[in-house]
Amino acid sequence: MTSPTLAGRHARRFKAPSVIPGFGVTFGYTLLYLGLVVLFPLATLVWRSSGLGLSGLYQIALEPRVAASLQTTFAVSFLAAGIDLFFGLIAAWTLTRYQFPGRRLLDAFVDLPFALPTAVAGISLAALYAPNGWFGAPLADLGVKIAFTRWGILVALVFIGLPFVVRTVQPIIAELETELEEASATLGASRLQTVVRVLLPPLVPALLTGFALAFARGVGEYGSVIFISGNIAYVSEIAPLLIIEKLEQYDYAGATGIATIMLAISFVALLVINLIQAWSRKRFGHV
Amino acid sequence: MSEIAVESFPRIRTGAKVRPVTQDAPVTRYLLIATTLVFSLTFLFAPLALVFVEAAAKGFSVFLEAFSEPDAIAAIKLTLLVAAIAVPANLVFGLAAAWSIAKFSFPGKSLLITLIDLPFSVSPVVSGLVYVLVFGAQGLFGKWLSAHGTQVIFAVPGIVLATIFVTFPFVARELIPLMQEQGTVEEEAALTLGASGFTTFVTVTLPNIKWGLLYGVLLCNARAMGEFGAVSVVSGHIRGLTNTIPLQVEILYNEYNTVAAFALSVLLASLALVTLGIKSFLEWRHADALAAGGGRH
Numbered sequence: 001m002t003s004p005t006l007a008g009r010h011a012r013r014f015k016a017p018s019v020i021p022g023f024g025v026t027f028g029y030t031l032l033y034l035g036l037v038v039l040f041p042l043a044t045l046v047w048r049s050s051g052l053g054l055s056g057l058y059q060i061a062l063e064p065r066v067a068a069s070l071q072t073t074f075a076v077s078f079l080a081a082g083i084d085l086f087f088g089l090i091a092a093w094t095l096t097r098y099q100f101p102g103r104r105l106l107d108a109f110v111d112l113p114f115a116l117p118t119a120v121a122g123i124s125l126a127a128l129y130a131p132n133g134w135f136g137a138p139l140a141d142l143g144v145k146i147a148f149t150r151w152g153i154l155v156a157l158v159f160i161g162l163p164f165v166v167r168t169v170q171p172i173i174a175e176l177e178t179e180l181e182e183a184s185a186t187l188g189a190s191r192l193q194t195v196v197r198v199l200l201p202p203l204v205p206a207l208l209t210g211f212a213l214a215f216a217r218g219v220g221e222y223g224s225v226i227f228i229s230g231n232i233a234y235v236s237e238i239a240p241l242l243i244i245e246k247l248e249q250y251d252y253a254g255a256t257g258i259a260t261i262m263l264a265i266s267f268v269a270l271l272v273i274n275l276i277q278a279w280s281r282k283r284f285g286h287v
Numbered sequence: 288m289s290e291i292a293v294e295s296f297p298r299i300r301t302g303a304k305v306r307p308v309t310q311d312a313p314v315t316r317y318l319l320i321a322t323t324l325v326f327s328l329t330f331l332f333a334p335l336a337l338v339f340v341e342a343a344a345k346g347f348s349v350f351l352e353a354f355s356e357p358d359a360i361a362a363i364k365l366t367l368l369v370a371a372i373a374v375p376a377n378l379v380f381g382l383a384a385a386w387s388i389a390k391f392s393f394p395g396k397s398l399l400i401t402l403i404d405l406p407f408s409v410s411p412v413v414s415g416l417v418y419v420l421v422f423g424a425q426g427l428f429g430k431w432l433s434a435h436g437t438q439v440i441f442a443v444p445g446i447v448l449a450t451i452f453v454t455f456p457f458v459a460r461e462l463i464p465l466m467q468e469q470g471t472v473e474e475e476a477a478l479t480l481g482a483s484g485f486t487t488f489v490t491v492t493l494p495n496i497k498w499g500l501l502y503g504v505l506l507c508n509a510r511a512m513g514e515f516g517a518v519s520v521v522s523g524h525i526r527g528l529t530n531t532i533p534l535q536v537e538i539l540y541n542e543y544n545t546v547a548a549f550a551l552s553v554l555l556a557s558l559a560l561v562t563l564g565i566k567s568f569l570e571w572r573h574a575d576a577l578a579a580g581g582g583r584h
Binding site: 014015016018019020021022023025026027029030033034037038039040041042044045048087090091093094095097098100104106107108109110111112113114115116117118119120121122123124125126127128134135158159162178181182185186191194216219220221222223227240241243244247250252255256259262263266267269270274 | 308309311312315316319320322323324326327329330331332333334335337338341380382383384386387388390391392393394399401402403405406408409410411412413416417418419420421425426427448451452455471474475478479484487488506509512513514515516519520532533534536537540545548549552555556559560562563564566567571
């Protein structure tokens with residue numbers, strides 16, 4: 001029988017009792033380091049923007065050049081995440097379900113956009129799609145201009161977002177049980193019906209998560225975009241670039257304002273991802 | 288082999304090859320494989336190949352010349368220095384965070400993990416900006432810093448800090464799920480048998496997490512050496528002083544010094560290839576020693 005005082009002491013304890021040592025030091029260091037390196041600087045940004053007030057933020061967002069850049073950033077990121085969703089699903093399916101020569105190499109290369117520094121990706125994409133580039137020249141003959149337009153931003157964001165979709169969907173495809181497909185086929189469904197009604201539904205949460213991750217990354221992306229976009233004001237300027245321009249003009253309020261708007265969007269994206277995953281755990285029993 | 292199969296399963300003798308119901312029709316299969324191949328050739332292989340082709344465009348000697356430039360050498364040295372500080376810093380943090388989160392139970396754990404992942408959802412440019420707001424001339428500590436004759440922004444400390452920020456979660460997010468999976472039984476056994484806490488960590492925990500640790504450090508290092516946006520905000524682009532390799536690449540490219548820009552890019556692209564190679568090797572050979580679904584950034 002436990003004495004009431006002991007039980008009371010346990011209830012008040014922050015961490016459950018354990019024989020393993022080192023909680024105080026490691027937990028304290030984790031909080032200190034996290035606080036100093038991440039939370040304090042981010043809090044400074046929030047504090048600086050609270051000085052602007054909501055109306056101040058609104059004013060900055062409505063500045064024509066800022067509004068245009070935010071619009072470009074969000075619209076192109078959304079489109080790019082959509083393209084990644086489509087091709088990412090195909091790539092994930094192909095890489096998980098089929099055997100073909102070079103599959104392992106291709107699978108490893110999906111992570112290239114994570115591993116390749118964005119500046120390198122940026123100048124390389126710009127050179128590829130420039131009017132005299134490998135892809136730019138034949139496209140120019142067809143009258144299509146990619147580099148130094150909004151399409152250039154789209155190309156860069158598709159590149160940068162692809163692994164998010166593939167890597168989120170791939171493990172779920174690998175986990176799909178073939179019994180369900182067999183049951184569906186046995187019950188007379190065509191292959192297309194099986195794919196659409198049995199295989200795709202459990203993939204939806206992962207697809208949405210991948211889309212949200214690709215979108216969030218696209219909104220914040222800088223390095224791979226600025227070389228190919230040409231940075232024409234009101235046309236192909238992205239929001240992160242405008243932050244840098246404002247900083248260079250010592251317009252700290254402006255830079256803080258745009259950054260706060262972008263930060264808010266990333267938090268919304270993060271929240272949406274968490275909600276999708278919570279829903280998915282309830283509905284399908286996995287993330 | 289096939290003869291025996293035919294003998295024992297006479298229905299196959301009809302000649303028609305029966306496709307399992309869980310397989311797509313060959314047409315679908317080829318179409319999807321072709322789509323994947325074309326998409327990855329244009330979006331993944333072409334940008335990588337172009338880096339090497341452009342760097343070699345004017346011959347090997349011109350390529351090598353790019354590395355004898357004093358500014359390029361300074362950039363390489365600075366990049367190595369920044370990674371040499373940022374990676375160990377986040378390694379120590381990752382170990383501490385994973386130890387406290389995975390080996391103990393306390394309330395608010397998932398919030399803590401979310402906060403650790405936070406830098407991944409912040410734009411690199413914003414990551415740089417927050418440090419300008421803290422340490423910049425008009426920042427929180429700007430006056431104090433200049434009164435004491437120190438500079439953080441537009442100097443090496445700022446670059447190190449911004450790099451630490453963007454690479455913050457890499458080691459921790461690989462180790463936390465891995466150590467959570469492994470539980471505490473082995474450590475408890477070692478402690479019961481009289482090992483000290485440190486001995487337990489070195490002889491029991493470390494061998495269990497070494498591949499995951501290597502995996503996290505690898506990704507952390509790749510990002511630390513290649514970071515552009517955050518570093519670009521805090522560096523001030525002073526040639527020979529505060530330019531890392533990616534920033535030097537930007538300057539060279541904007542000066543139309545394409546060969547030199549791509550030559551330095553070859554360095555970073557090779558780093559990326561080596562990273563991908565070791566990463567794939569670890570996932571293939573030591574999949575069981577890595578966190579499931581971890582390190583996917």
